[in-house]
Amino acid sequence: MGLTVLSGPSGVGKGTVVAAVRERHPEVWVSVSATTRAPRPGETDGVEYHFVDAEEFARMVKAGEFVEHAMFAGHAYGTPRGPLRERLAAGVPCLLEIELLGARQVRSAMPDARFVFLAPPTFEELVRRLTGRGTESPEVIARRLDRARIELAAETEFDHVVVNDDVRAAAARLVALMIGS
Ligand SMILES: Nc1nc2c(ncn2[C@@H]2O[C@H](COP(=O)(O)OP(=O)(O)O)[C@@H](O)[C@H]2O)c(=O)[nH]1
Numbered sequence: 001m002g003l004t005v006l007s008g009p010s011g012v013g014k015g016t017v018v019a020a021v022r023e024r025h026p027e028v029w030v031s032v033s034a035t036t037r038a039p040r041p042g043e044t045d046g047v048e049y050h051f052v053d054a055e056e057f058a059r060m061v062k063a064g065e066f067v068e069h070a071m072f073a074g075h076a077y078g079t080p081r082g083p084l085r086e087r088l089a090a091g092v093p094c095l096l097e098i099e100l101l102g103a104r105q106v107r108s109a110m111p112d113a114r115f116v117f118l119a120p121p122t123f124e125e126l127v128r129r130l131t132g133r134g135t136e137s138p139e140v141i142a143r144r145l146d147r148a149r150i151e152l153a154a155e156t157e158f159d160h161v162v163v164n165d166d167v168r169a170a171a172a173r174l175v176a177l178m179i180g181s
């Protein structure tokens with residue numbers, strides 16, 4: 001099974017590590033999720049996410065177009081089924097970067113997938129990273145920290161834990177788990 005699911009608390013560096021994987025490992029295909037949240041500065045529709053409105057998201061859910069979908073901090077996120085199915089059928093190593101509830105749905109639907117938890121070196125460092133990104137209001141940061149505590153407690157559900165101490169090292173460890181070193 002060529003599918004790897006990467007999860008971990010908000011701010012741990014999932015997006016950063018996945019960007020490093022994209023840059024250095026073009027042989028890995030990274031799924032582009034749909035979301036109802038607004039693009040952040042520098043994000044492009046179709047690259048980091050497909051940015052859709054709530055109506056379009058609901059239509060996609062109803063049409064069965066998602067492998068999994070979940071709410072996170074007030075917005076909907078989902079993994080489109082078609083592109084993933086095509087890449088898996090072609091034998092391409094595939095990576096999903098999704099939150100815990102979605103990872104659990106994938107675990108039920110595709111139990112042969114590999115589940116990797118990206119962990120912060122310490123909780124204090126997680127708070128620093130989440131605050132330091134500067135893209136969220138204090139209310140949003142507080143909500144994400146509440147969710148982060150829940151996500152950290154689920155670490156033991158995963159097959160592997162990669163500590164994001166150094167971005168390049170963490171990306172290399174993730175790819176080694178996916179395709180061997
Ligand atoms: N279930 C699910 N979660 C997703 C999907 N895409 C992204 N996420 C997760 O949604 C959460 C919020 O993502 P985002 O708004 O980009 O914030 P960030 O991860 O803190 O930069 C993160 O935990 C992502 O891993 C998806 O398709 N399905």
Ligand SMILES: Nc1ncnc2c1ncn2[C@@H]1O[C@H](COP(=O)(O)OP(=O)(O)O)[C@@H](O)[C@H]1O
Nearest residue numbers: 010011012013014015016129133164165166167
């Ligand atoms: N290994 C690392 N060391 C230091 N800072 C990091 C590391 N990985 C990510 N960061 C920083 O932490 C913040 C959150 O990273 P991000 O990739 O947005 O997290 P996530 O996608 O998990 O929410 C960003 O400011 C990012 O530059």
